[in-house]
Amino acid sequence: MTGDSLAVGQRSLGDPEVRYPLWPPALGGDPATSTEDVAYPVEVDYDYGRVPADLFGRDAPGRVDRWAALLPPLTTPGLGEGGTPLVEVEDAVFVKDESRNPTWSHKDRLNRCTVSAAVGVGARGVVVASSGNHGASAAAYSARAGLPCVVLTSAAVPPAVASFLAAYGAVVLPVPVEARWGLTRRIVEEYGFHPVSNLGVTHTGHPFGPEGYKTVAYEIHADLGVPEAVFVPTGYGELLFGVWKGFAELRRLGVTTEVPRLFSCEPAAGGPLHRAVSRGLPATWIEPGDTDAYSIGCPVNGYRGVHALRESRGEPLLVTDEEMRRAQTALAGRGLWAELSSAAAYAGYRQVRDSGRSFDGPVVCVSTSSGFKDIAVAAHRPQPVDPAWPEVQAHLAKAGITP
Amino acid sequence: MTGDSLAVGQRSLGDPEVRYPLWPPALGGDPATSTEDVAYPVEVDYDYGRVPADLFGRDAPGRVDRWAALLPPLTTPGLGEGGTPLVEVEDAVFVKDESRNPTWSHKDRLNRCTVSAAVGVGARGVVVASSGNHGASAAAYSARAGLPCVVLTSAAVPPAVASFLAAYGAVVLPVPVEARWGLTRRIVEEYGFHPVSNLGVTHTGHPFGPEGYKTVAYEIHADLGVPEAVFVPTGYGELLFGVWKGFAELRRLGVTTEVPRLFSCEPAAGGPLHRAVSRGLPATWIEPGDTDAYSIGCPVNGYRGVHALRESRGEPLLVTDEEMRRAQTALAGRGLWAELSSAAAYAGYRQVRDSGRSFDGPVVCVSTSSGFKDIAVAAHRPQPVDPAWPEVQAHLAKAGITP
Numbered sequence: 001m002t003g004d005s006l007a008v009g010q011r012s013l014g015d016p017e018v019r020y021p022l023w024p025p026a027l028g029g030d031p032a033t034s035t036e037d038v039a040y041p042v043e044v045d046y047d048y049g050r051v052p053a054d055l056f057g058r059d060a061p062g063r064v065d066r067w068a069a070l071l072p073p074l075t076t077p078g079l080g081e082g083g084t085p086l087v088e089v090e091d092a093v094f095v096k097d098e099s100r101n102p103t104w105s106h107k108d109r110l111n112r113c114t115v116s117a118a119v120g121v122g123a124r125g126v127v128v129a130s131s132g133n134h135g136a137s138a139a140a141y142s143a144r145a146g147l148p149c150v151v152l153t154s155a156a157v158p159p160a161v162a163s164f165l166a167a168y169g170a171v172v173l174p175v176p177v178e179a180r181w182g183l184t185r186r187i188v189e190e191y192g193f194h195p196v197s198n199l200g201v202t203h204t205g206h207p208f209g210p211e212g213y214k215t216v217a218y219e220i221h222a223d224l225g226v227p228e229a230v231f232v233p234t235g236y237g238e239l240l241f242g243v244w245k246g247f248a249e250l251r252r253l254g255v256t257t258e259v260p261r262l263f264s265c266e267p268a269a270g271g272p273l274h275r276a277v278s279r280g281l282p283a284t285w286i287e288p289g290d291t292d293a294y295s296i297g298c299p300v301n302g303y304r305g306v307h308a309l310r311e312s313r314g315e316p317l318l319v320t321d322e323e324m325r326r327a328q329t330a331l332a333g334r335g336l337w338a339e340l341s342s343a344a345a346y347a348g349y350r351q352v353r354d355s356g357r358s359f360d361g362p363v364v365c366v367s368t369s370s371g372f373k374d375i376a377v378a379a380h381r382p383q384p385v386d387p388a389w390p391e392v393q394a395h396l397a398k399a400g401i402t403p
Numbered sequence: 404m405t406g407d408s409l410a411v412g413q414r415s416l417g418d419p420e421v422r423y424p425l426w427p428p429a430l431g432g433d434p435a436t437s438t439e440d441v442a443y444p445v446e447v448d449y450d451y452g453r454v455p456a457d458l459f460g461r462d463a464p465g466r467v468d469r470w471a472a473l474l475p476p477l478t479t480p481g482l483g484e485g486g487t488p489l490v491e492v493e494d495a496v497f498v499k500d501e502s503r504n505p506t507w508s509h510k511d512r513l514n515r516c517t518v519s520a521a522v523g524v525g526a527r528g529v530v531v532a533s534s535g536n537h538g539a540s541a542a543a544y545s546a547r548a549g550l551p552c553v554v555l556t557s558a559a560v561p562p563a564v565a566s567f568l569a570a571y572g573a574v575v576l577p578v579p580v581e582a583r584w585g586l587t588r589r590i591v592e593e594y595g596f597h598p599v600s601n602l603g604v605t606h607t608g609h610p611f612g613p614e615g616y617k618t619v620a621y622e623i624h625a626d627l628g629v630p631e632a633v634f635v636p637t638g639y640g641e642l643l644f645g646v647w648k649g650f651a652e653l654r655r656l657g658v659t660t661e662v663p664r665l666f667s668c669e670p671a672a673g674g675p676l677h678r679a680v681s682r683g684l685p686a687t688w689i690e691p692g693d694t695d696a697y698s699i700g701c702p703v704n705g706y707r708g709v710h711a712l713r714e715s716r717g718e719p720l721l722v723t724d725e726e727m728r729r730a731q732t733a734l735a736g737r738g739l740w741a742e743l744s745s746a747a748a749y750a751g752y753r754q755v756r757d758s759g760r761s762f763d764g765p766v767v768c769v770s771t772s773s774g775f776k777d778i779a780v781a782a783h784r785p786q787p788v789d790p791a792w793p794e795v796q797a798h799l800a801k802a803g804i805t806p
Contacts, residue, residue: 182790197442
C-alpha cells in the first residue's frame with residue numbers, strides 16, 4: 001500500500017530550499033528557519049512527474065485511498081474516510097459535508113496520515129492534545145492500527161464529546177490546558193509515543209497531517225471542477241492549507257488552470273490568522289475571548305494559513321458566534337446539522353454575500369463536523385407535553401401550524 | 404427527477420395478486436388481506452423489463468440517486484444519502500457503516516423515499532412518531548423539502564438525541580407512548596400532514612420507505628458481490644426486508660444468481676420477529692423487557708421481516724444487551740463507534756461464529772447508526788486529572804502503558 005506513495009521528502013514552508021528526508025516526520029517544524037517567535041512548518045514533497053495520468057479523471061472520486069500517490073505513505077488500513085458529498089444549499093452554493101467521515105469530522109483525513117506516520121516510525125503508541133474531534137479521530141485510527149492512544153484533553157469538554165473521546169478505548173486524561181504540551185513531549189520522550197498534535201513554538205502540527213486535507217480539494221474538483229471560492233472554518237489553518245495545496249497541485253499537474261480564492265473563517269472572539277495577515281506577520285498570539293466555537297478558538301495561528309491565503313489571493317474573515325448560530329440554523333433548515341464551529345464557513349460566505357459582493361462561479365463552504373459535537377448538545381431534557389388534543393393543537397399553533 | 408422511476412404500482416405482501424395503483428401510498432397496509440390481528444404491508448412494484456442494462460455495473464456505486472429507476476419517485480432533492488463504505492473488521496467480515504449518512508443513520512435512505520411521497524401527494528407537512536433516528540431523519544428531509552414536520556417522541560429520549568430531534572426545526576412533542584398513534588392519525592386527518600411512521604394494527608410502516616433500503620444491497624453488491632450472509636439489526640424489519648428485496652431484484656434481473664442468507668438480530672429482551680417465526684405466525688405482540696437498545700426494542704413485528712427471512716432461508720437471532728455491548732466495544736477497538744442497537748448485527752455474527760458455525764464467503768454486518776445516539780452518551784462528565792508527572796504515569800500504568 002505504501003508503495004503507491006510518490007512522497008520523496010519534506011520541504012520547509014519558511015524557505016522552500018530547505019529540505020529534509022521523508023522520514024522521520026519533522027514534528028517541531030523546520031529548525032533551520034524557525035525563531036523564538038515563529039516556528040515554520042514543513043510540508044511533504046512528491047515526485048510529481050510520476051503522477052499517473054488518469055488520477056484526476058472526473059468520475060466518482062472514491063475515498064482517500066484513491067489519492068495514495070499524492071499522500072504520505074498510508075501504512076495502515078483506513079476506515080473509509082473521504083468521499084463526502086457536496087450538498088447544494090443555495091443556488092450554486094455547496095456545502096462539503098465532512099460529518100460523513102468515520103468519526104464524523106474532517107480530522108479523519110488528517111489522522112489517516114498521522115497515524116500512518118506513527119506506524120511508519122515504529123512508535124509504541126500515539127499521543128494527542130485535543131478537546132474534541134482531533135482527539136477522538138486519533139483514538140479511532142490508533143485503535144484501527146492496534147496502537148494505544150493517550151488523549152490529553154480538558155475537563156470542560158462538552159458532555160457528548162466526553163463519551164466520544166472515551167469510546168475508542170484511548171486513555172483520556174483531562175488536564176489543564178497549559179499542561180498539555182509539556183505532557184505530550186514527556187510521553188513522546190519517555191514512552192516512545194508518536195505525537196499527532198502540535199509541538200512547535202507557534203503551530204506547526206504534524207507535517208504529514210495536512211496532506212490528508214488535499215483530498216478535500218481533489219474531491220471538490222472531481223464533483224464540481226474549480227469553484228470560484230472556498231470558505232473554510234479556521235483554527236490553526238491546517239485544513240485551509242490542505243485545500244489550497246490540493247488545488248495548487250491540480251494546477252501544477254496541468255489538470256486545471258486556476259486555484260479558487262480561499263476565505264478563512266475564524267471566530268471574531270479571537271482570530272490570530274486575521275491579525276497576522278493584517279499586520280503582515282507569519283504568526284501572532286492573541287488573548288482569545290469567549291466563543292462557543294471551541295473547535296476553532298485558537299490562541300495562535302500556524303504559518304500554513306498565511307501561506308494559503310497569500311497564494312490563493314484569499315482573505316481572512318472573522319465571524320461572530322451570532323453569525324455562526326444563524327448560519328447553523330440556516331443549514332439545519334436545509335437538512336444539515338453542523339457543529340457551530342463548522343458553520344463558520346457558511347457564516348463567512350453569508351457575510352461576504354450580505355456585504356454586496358457576488359461570485360461568478362460556484363462557491364463551496366466546508367462544513368467540518370456534526371452538530372452532535374456542540375457545547376449545547378445534551379444540556380437540556382425535553383419537557384413532556386399533555387397529549388390531550390387541544391393541548392397538542394396549541395403547541396402546533398404556536399409553531400404556526402393550523403388545520 | 405421523478406421521471407427516472409420505473410415504479411408502476413403497489414402490491415400486497417399478504418397476497419401478491421392484490422395490487423393497487425402507485426398513488427396514493429397504502430399507509431395502513433393492504434386492507435384486502437389484513438385482519439384484526441395482523442396488517443399486511445404493501446410493497447412497490449416496478450417495470451423490471453425496462454431497467455437499464457448498465458445500472459448494476461461493478462464500478463463505484465454512487466449514492467441513492469443512482470438507483471432512482473428502482474425506487475419510488477424521488478420528488479425532492481436529497482442530502483447525499485447512501486454510498487456508505489464497507490469496513491473490514493475481521494478477515495472477510497465487513498461492517499456496512501450507515502453512520503455516514505446525512506443524519507448519521509440508515510433512516511435517511513428510507514426518508515428520502517417517504518418525504519418524496521409526502522411531496523408527491525401534496526401534503527401540507529410530515530408527521531412521525533419516533534424516539535430517535537427516524538424522527539430526526541424525517542425532520543431533516545422535511546426541512547430539505549420545505550415542509551413543516553411534527554415529531555411525536557418520548558420524554559425518555561437520550562439527552563444528545565433530544566438535541567438532535569430539535570435541530571432541524573421540527574415541532575417536537577414528547578408524549579406518552581400510547582398516545583402517539585392516535586395523535587398521528589389526527590394530525591394526518593385534521594392538518595393534511597403525511598405520516599412517515601406506522602399506522603397499521605401490527606407494523607406496516609410507509610410502503611415507499613423500505614424501498615430506500617434496497618440501495619444497501621445494491622451497494623454491497625457493487626463493492627463485494629453477493630456475500631454469504633448479511634446480519635441486520637432488527638426492530639420492525641423494514642431494513643431486513645429492504646436488504647432482501649434489493650438482492651432478490653439483482654437475482655430477478657439476472658445480475659446475480661443467489662441471495663445471501665439474512666440473519667435478523669433483535670434484543671433478547673423482546674424479539675417479536677423471533678417469536679413469530681418460531682410459531683409460524685405472520686406477526687406477534689410481546690411484552691418487551693428492559694434493553695438499552697432502544698432503537699430496535701419493539702412490541703410487535705412487521706410481516707416484512709417474516710417474508711425476508713423465509714425468502715432468504717434466513718434465521719432470527721436474539722442478542723442480549725451484554726452481547727451487544729461486547730460487540731460495540733469490539734467495533735470501537737477497530738475504529739468504529741456504533742450505537743448499541745447498531746452493534747446488534749455484529750453481536751449476532753459473533754454469536755453464530757462462537758457456536759462453531761462458519762461461513763464459506765464474506766459476511767456483512769449492517770451497522771445502522773452512530774454511538775452519539777446512545778442512552779449512556781453525555782451521562783457523565785470527565786474527572787480532571789492532576790497533571791503532575793507521577794500522577795500521569797500512574798494513570799498510564801493503570802491502562803497497561805509503561806515506559
